[in-house]
Amino acid sequence: MMDIDLPLTLIAELTYRCPLRCPYCSNPTNYDSSKYRQELTTEYWLDLIKQAANLGILQLGFTGGEPMLRQDLELMVETAAAKGIYTSLITAGTLLTKERAIKLRDCGLDHIQISIQDSQVDKFNYIAGIPSYEQKLAAARLVKQLKFPLTINVVLHRHNLDRIKEILELCKTLKADRVELANTQYYGWALLNRDALLPTLEQLERAKQAVAIAQQEKYFPMGVVYVLPDYYEQYPKPCMGGWGKRTMVIAPNGGVLPCQVAASIPELDFDNVRDHSLEWIWSESAAFNRFRGTDWMEEPCRSCSRKTVDFGGCRCQALLLTGDATATDPVCHLSPQHHLITKAGESGQSPNSPSFRYRDRLNTS
Amino acid sequence: MSEEDRVYSLDNLGFANGVRLHWNEARQQHWLLFPEGALFLNPTAVAILSICDGYCSFTAISQILSSQFRDVDINQVRNLLLKMLKRGLLINKTP
Numbered sequence: 001m002m003d004i005d006l007p008l009t010l011i012a013e014l015t016y017r018c019p020l021r022c023p024y025c026s027n028p029t030n031y032d033s034s035k036y037r038q039e040l041t042t043e044y045w046l047d048l049i050k051q052a053a054n055l056g057i058l059q060l061g062f063t064g065g066e067p068m069l070r071q072d073l074e075l076m077v078e079t080a081a082a083k084g085i086y087t088s089l090i091t092a093g094t095l096l097t098k099e100r101a102i103k104l105r106d107c108g109l110d111h112i113q114i115s116i117q118d119s120q121v122d123k124f125n126y127i128a129g130i131p132s133y134e135q136k137l138a139a140a141r142l143v144k145q146l147k148f149p150l151t152i153n154v155v156l157h158r159h160n161l162d163r164i165k166e167i168l169e170l171c172k173t174l175k176a177d178r179v180e181l182a183n184t185q186y187y188g189w190a191l192l193n194r195d196a197l198l199p200t201l202e203q204l205e206r207a208k209q210a211v212a213i214a215q216q217e218k219y220f221p222m223g224v225v226y227v228l229p230d231y232y233e234q235y236p237k238p239c240m241g242g243w244g245k246r247t248m249v250i251a252p253n254g255g256v257l258p259c260q261v262a263a264s265i266p267e268l269d270f271d272n273v274r275d276h277s278l279e280w281i282w283s284e285s286a287a288f289n290r291f292r293g294t295d296w297m298e299e300p301c302r303s304c305s306r307k308t309v310d311f312g313g314c315r316c317q318a319l320l321l322t323g324d325a326t327a328t329d330p331v332c333h334l335s336p337q338h339h340l341i342t343k344a345g346e347s348g349q350s351p352n353s354p355s356f357r358y359r360d361r362l363n364t365s
Numbered sequence: 366m367s368e369e370d371r372v373y374s375l376d377n378l379g380f381a382n383g384v385r386l387h388w389n390e391a392r393q394q395h396w397l398l399f400p401e402g403a404l405f406l407n408p409t410a411v412a413i414l415s416i417c418d419g420y421c422s423f424t425a426i427s428q429i430l431s432s433q434f435r436d437v438d439i440n441q442v443r444n445l446l447l448k449m450l451k452r453g454l455l456i457n458k459t460p
Binding site: 006008053054055056058059084086088110111113147148149151177178180218220221222223 | 392401453
């Protein structure tokens with residue numbers, strides 16, 4: 001029997017509906033299927049938040065889709081705050097009115113994260129798939145005005161990396177407390193658009209320098225996180241800090257997953273909060289135990305000294321690229337299938353960039 | 366100004382917006398919570414951070430701790446505060 005840690009973080013995907021259409025969206029590509037349309041009711045969410053508190057959850061992130069589309073968000077924040085859980089709203093910002101922001105603050109919301117797409121308005125709107133530049137910047141200013149800590153999140157790719165310096169300056173002007181620069185991870189939508197999104201090595205090198213300046217000059221009091229695209233790394237990332245080790249994700253339909261992309265692994269059945277308690281799903285369910293710890297590993301991971309450092313990398317990426325979810329993440333240079341990554345990286349060097357495949361517009365009323 | 370040249374003052378320290386102490390009932394532990402992060406706190410760290418109300422000088426913090434604990438290691442206190450200050454979790458509040 002292995003020791004199971006208590007989860008630290010709960011990611012609540014309240015809905016997959018969203019007014020934006022970003023070509024690297026982390027939602028499943030079948031986000032609008034009937035499977036996800038049955039969103040959990042308010043009663044379920046409030047009960048889940050109480051269950052999460054009893055499980056020792058410290059951080060709760062409300063995300064989506066666009067979590068502001070749920071009119072019961074304030075109730076959920078209030079319930080979490082009463083239990084002392086740290087709450088973050090992860091939003092595109094386009095629906096953040098002053099009235100709702102004040103209400104969220106009064107309900108005890110701790111922190112707001114807003115995504116921006118670029119520093120230039122036309123490029124910004126091209127990536128978001130709808131005009132949203134003005135609204136997002138206004139939302140960021142509102143967050144600061146109401147004295148919330150502000151995180152700005154920017155997904156990086158070939159179309160905005162050349163302006164990373166300007167993007168960082170924009171974040172500084174908006175007085176972001178912390179900035180997350182995340183190079184696109186290639187699953188779901190981003191994988192469909194991979195050839196249009198993959199950056200060149202020169203772009204990444206220049207970005208590294210711009211980030212170093214922002215760190216050195218302390219643009220942001222709580223720092224800047226720069227997540228390298230793992231296609232260019234020697235070792236894979238320790239996905240989610242280990243499968244079923246820290247984080248649980250609840251999808252809009254009540255399915256519980258160890259990470260936001262895990263639904264892409266067809267061999268796994270994810271138990272639903274309508275049938276089981278969060279505690280049971282965390283400690284007993286087959287999906288959470290499937291890749292927990294190191295016993296499931298095959299070679300070269302099994303005998304590798306880094307197996308408790310990177311946990312074999314990302315299961316979803318292993319499946320997507322090798323067809324086998326138990327394989328070593330091909331990002332690792334020790335993987336027998338590492339050539340798949342090298343080959344994809346080369347297409348990032350091509351000067352021709354195909355056009356985006358966007359999410360369709362969803363009914364977001 | 367670059368990070369190496371920066372001079373930090375350990376007076377009048379208080380939590381930055383969005384940073385708070387938390388007693389977790391399920392874990393029976395104290396934690397410091399902040400945007401996208403959580404730090405486990407031992408009893409000494411809790412005592413130190415509890416005094417950071419924005420009004421105490423470093424000397425006052427040291428005196429309060431010395432009255433609560435035997436053998437307070439002032440260097441350890443300084444290092445903890447400096448680490449928190451550099452991460453933007455503590456800030457100098459205007460007295």
